[in-house]
Amino acid sequence: MAAKKIRVIGGGLAGPEAALQAASFGCQVDLYEMRPIRSTEAHQTSDFAELVCSNSLKSESENSAPWLLKQEMRRANSFLLQDADATAVPAGHALAVDRELFSARVAARIAAEPRITVHREEVTTLDENDPETLTILASGPLTSPALTAELQRLTGADHLAFYDSISPIVDATTIDMEKVYFAARWDKGTADYINCPFTKEEYETFLDALVTAENIEAKDWEKFPVDGTADNLQYFEGCLPIEETARRGRDTLRFGPMKPAGLTDPKTGRWPYACVQLRQENLRADSYNLVGFQNHLKYGEQARVLRLIPGLENAKFLRYGQIHRNTYIHAPSLLTDTLQLKQHPNILIAGQLSGVEGYTESIASGLLAGRYAAALANGQQPTPAPRISANGSLTHYITHAADGPKGTKKFTPANITFDLLPLLEEELRKKIRDKKERHKIQCDRALVAWSEWLSASQSSGSPQLGKL
Numbered sequence: 001m002a003a004k005k006i007r008v009i010g011g012g013l014a015g016p017e018a019a020l021q022a023a024s025f026g027c028q029v030d031l032y033e034m035r036p037i038r039s040t041e042a043h044q045t046s047d048f049a050e051l052v053c054s055n056s057l058k059s060e061s062e063n064s065a066p067w068l069l070k071q072e073m074r075r076a077n078s079f080l081l082q083d084a085d086a087t088a089v090p091a092g093h094a095l096a097v098d099r100e101l102f103s104a105r106v107a108a109r110i111a112a113e114p115r116i117t118v119h120r121e122e123v124t125t126l127d128e129n130d131p132e133t134l135t136i137l138a139s140g141p142l143t144s145p146a147l148t149a150e151l152q153r154l155t156g157a158d159h160l161a162f163y164d165s166i167s168p169i170v171d172a173t174t175i176d177m178e179k180v181y182f183a184a185r186w187d188k189g190t191a192d193y194i195n196c197p198f199t200k201e202e203y204e205t206f207l208d209a210l211v212t213a214e215n216i217e218a219k220d221w222e223k224f225p226v227d228g229t230a231d232n233l234q235y236f237e238g239c240l241p242i243e244e245t246a247r248r249g250r251d252t253l254r255f256g257p258m259k260p261a262g263l264t265d266p267k268t269g270r271w272p273y274a275c276v277q278l279r280q281e282n283l284r285a286d287s288y289n290l291v292g293f294q295n296h297l298k299y300g301e302q303a304r305v306l307r308l309i310p311g312l313e314n315a316k317f318l319r320y321g322q323i324h325r326n327t328y329i330h331a332p333s334l335l336t337d338t339l340q341l342k343q344h345p346n347i348l349i350a351g352q353l354s355g356v357e358g359y360t361e362s363i364a365s366g367l368l369a370g371r372y373a374a375a376l377a378n379g380q381q382p383t384p385a386p387r388i389s390a391n392g393s394l395t396h397y398i399t400h401a402a403d404g405p406k407g408t409k410k411f412t413p414a415n416i417t418f419d420l421l422p423l424l425e426e427e428l429r430k431k432i433r434d435k436k437e438r439h440k441i442q443c444d445r446a447l448v449a450w451s452e453w454l455s456a457s458q459s460s461g462s463p464q465l466g467k468l
């Protein structure tokens with residue numbers, strides 16, 4: 001049995017994966033989750049691994065970056081990804097899950113693991129000097145205020161904060177199926193999405209209503225920096241509220257989340273002027289989310305504006321869009337490439353709090369943190385994931401993002417993309433013009449390096465044992 005105990009804070013996505021990984025390497029783990037005693041602004045249940053917004057773990061298209069990340073995780077025996085695969089719902093080229101079944105499977109796994117003890121309580125202090133305990137902090141973008149203050153004490157650095165928003169969900173039985181149609185964009189994959197087609201007039205009316213609708217007033221703690229001006233709300237560019245996108249130009253939505261290209265309407269044989277896509281939420285197919293329709297409008301305004309979407313005139317909304325806080329550390333200055341705090345190596349940071357963005361990325365970072373902590377608990381120095389792999393590239397990004405030519409301090413969380421992976425050699429780049437072919441080479445190389453890294457750890461009988 002490992003000499004040191006491991007304390008995991010957070011029962012979201014990164015925490016359970018980290019706890020299960022560490023336990024699978026023989027460590028005793030205390031897993032802390034504050035819900036239901038105290039909840040966050042976005043969670044709705046006390047379940048482990050709650051997906052707070054969309055139910056998608058992104059693309060499964062072969063040789064795409066999200067696929068590569070998942071393939072590496074599968075090879076490393078990611079427990080949460082096994083549960084995601086087992087609870088998948090139809091979603092074309094993406095891996096989407098039935099969120100309740102997914103959470104239930106994760107909970108059952110944790111309950112069946114004798115090395116994990118669950119504590120339903122809010123953690124408010126971190127003991128950086130306890131030599132017997134390693135802490136994995138995976139308390140997420142909505143870390144409770146007391147723990148945020150404690151983290152601030154420890155890191156001595158100012159936190160960054162910015163804003164994401166979540167999409168509305170509609171009751172499937174209230175969609176007017178006469179007006180909408182099932183289709184896959186460019187007929188790729190199965191026709192799992194419901195499409196709501198707009199004429200030009202309908203689009204113009206919708207747009208006018210959207211840009212003039214009333215926003216929810218930001219609370220003081222949501223503003224960053226906290227100086228009382230709503231102008232300082234910082235949205236993540238990859239997840240802008242729909243009304244914000246609409247304000248950037250009258251056609252911006254038609255070239256963004258309401259893009260009609262490749263969505264032929266069977267009634268007309270043509271693409272509509274604009275289109276809203278609805279994605280299945282659960283296996284029962286009784287609810288759908290509005291893809292890319294995260295927003296920050298008052299609920300009454302959402303009901304009015306969203307019912308202007310063709311097919312949703314009488315829709316019942318099971319959940320409205322929301323804005324939310326997102327807290328993360330300045331990983332480039334604080335974290336090592338094995339996710340330990342430079343100043344306090346007994347504390348590891350995982351999940352969204354570490355500066356990765358997204359469900360899958362959070363699970364991936366939990367997987368790494370769990371394995372690194374297990375190595376440390378056994379008195380070994382972990383070897384970081386290979387730079388060339390998707391997991392290694394994601395960690396490399398968060399720990400080096402500020403190494404720009406001008407030493408820029410700005411750091412924003414990232415999803416996995418090919419931009420984060422090392423470039424192919426110039427010679428190869430010149431020879432291979434086709435992007436898909438290049439990506440395939442990057443994926444092949446990544447998987448080889450990743451497998452070697454995994455087997456090196458397995459043959460040594462412990463996770464990622466490196467040279468001390």
Ligand SMILES: Cc1cc2nc3c(=O)[nH]c(=O)nc-3n(C[C@H](O)[C@H](O)[C@H](O)COP(=O)(O)OP(=O)(O)OC[C@H]3O[C@@H](n4cnc5c(N)ncnc54)[C@H](O)[C@@H]3O)c2cc1C
Pocket residue numbers: 009010011012013014015032033034035039040042043050051052053054055056121122123124138139140141142143144147164165166324325326350351352353357358359360362
């Ligand atoms: C509203 C919202 C919508 C999002 N939508 C998407 C999306 O659609 N797709 C996507 O890929 N990503 C999305 N994200 C980003 C990110 O993928 C998720 O936040 C993801 O859940 C992060 O995983 P995590 O494990 O880091 O944190 P979480 O899943 O949030 O888990 C952290 C856990 O820690 C607990 N906790 C917090 N403080 C304490 C404490 N002091 N003591 C004990 N427990 C504590 C929380 O209750 C929570 O259960 C969204 C984020 C938010 C906030």
